Amino acid sequence: MAETDSSVESRLEDLEVLSSHQAKTLEELSEELTKAFSTIRHLQLKVEHLTERVGSVEAGGGRPEATKPPHY
Template identity: 40%
Template structure:
């Protein structure tokens, strides 16, 4: 009976160790993905600002009254 309990405890310890390793790996992956998300968000913000600036500049351009071939 004691041998069976010892085997069960060993199996539980192995399971807990495996789960702890898996949780650590998932946490590392989540950290890396969060960095990518933040970099992408920053790039999107820069591109949005650039787009808005270009849009403002195009609105300020003088209107062409004559076609270029005249």
């Protein structure tokens, strides 16, 4: 009977360790997902800004003003 108790305790400890590792992995994945969504949102805002700039250039005649380079 002592062997059975020891076996059950060992299996229970293994399950607790596995559960702990899985919880840590889930937390790390959640953090990475949050970072990825933040990066995606940042890039979406940049694309929107660039789209507006291109639209304003196109609406203003299609060509930006020609300026002389600073060495002239």
